[in-house]
Amino acid sequence: MRVKYPIIVEGKYDKIKITSLFDATVITTGGFEVFNSREKELLIKRLAESTPIILLTDSDGGGHLIRSHIKTILPPDKIINLYIPKIEGKEKRKAQASKEGILGVEGIDKEILLKLLSPFCDEQGESINKGNISKVDLFKYGLSGGKDSKSKREKLLSLLNLPQDMTTNAMLSAINILYSKEEIEKIINNM
Numbered sequence: 001m002r003v004k005y006p007i008i009v010e011g012k013y014d015k016i017k018i019t020s021l022f023d024a025t026v027i028t029t030g031g032f033e034v035f036n037s038r039e040k041e042l043l044i045k046r047l048a049e050s051t052p053i054i055l056l057t058d059s060d061g062g063g064h065l066i067r068s069h070i071k072t073i074l075p076p077d078k079i080i081n082l083y084i085p086k087i088e089g090k091e092k093r094k095a096q097a098s099k100e101g102i103l104g105v106e107g108i109d110k111e112i113l114l115k116l117l118s119p120f121c122d123e124q125g126e127s128i129n130k131g132n133i134s135k136v137d138l139f140k141y142g143l144s145g146g147k148d149s150k151s152k153r154e155k156l157l158s159l160l161n162l163p164q165d166m167t168t169n170a171m172l173s174a175i176n177i178l179y180s181k182e183e184i185e186k187i188i189n190n191m
Contacts, residue, residue: 001121014105039163048078058104
C-alpha cells in the first residue's frame with residue numbers, strides 16, 4: 001500500500017521498518033541532528049508546503065523532544081501526529097534495551113504500524129509526486145552512474161536548498177514531491 005503523505009521518523013532503522021511494509025516517502029531526522037541541521041529543517045518545511053506530513057517518532061523522551069521541535073517549525077495544519085504505544089522491550093539488533101526500556105518505531109509489530117498508517121494509504125496508487133522522475137532519468141541527466149555524478153548531485157541539491165548528505169534515493173523522493181519533471185529538467189539544463 002502507498003502512503004499518501006511523507007513520513008518523518010527518527011532514524012534509518014525506523015525508515016527501513018516503514019519501507020518494508022509500505023510504499024512511502026520517509027524522511028529521517030537523524031535523531032537529534034534535526035536540532036542542528038538547517039538543511040534538514042528546510043527540507044521538512046519545503047515538503048510541508050506541498051503536502052501534510054506524518055510525524056511518527058518513538059514514544060520515549062527523545063522522540064517527544066524531536067516531535068516538539070518539528071512542531072515549532074511547521075504549521076499545525078501540516079502535521080499528522082501518529083503515536084506508537086509504549087511497549088516494554090528491546091529492538092532485536094540492540095544488545096540491550098533503551099534507557100527507558102521501551103520499543104521504538106523499528107521494534108513495533110507490523111500489525112500496529114499497519115493499523116496506524118492504513119488510514120493514510122491509497123490503494124489506487126495515487127501519488128503526491130509531481131515529477132515522476134525515475135532512476136533512469138537521473139542517469140540520463142548525469143546525476144547517477146557517471147564520472148561526475150556526485151558533484152552534479154551536490155550542485156543540484158545546493159541549488160534546490162536540499163541537504164547535501166541526502167542519498168540518491170532520498171533526493172529522488174524529495175524532488176519528485178517538490179518539482180515537476182519539466183521544472184527539474186529546466187534547472188538541470190541551467191546548471
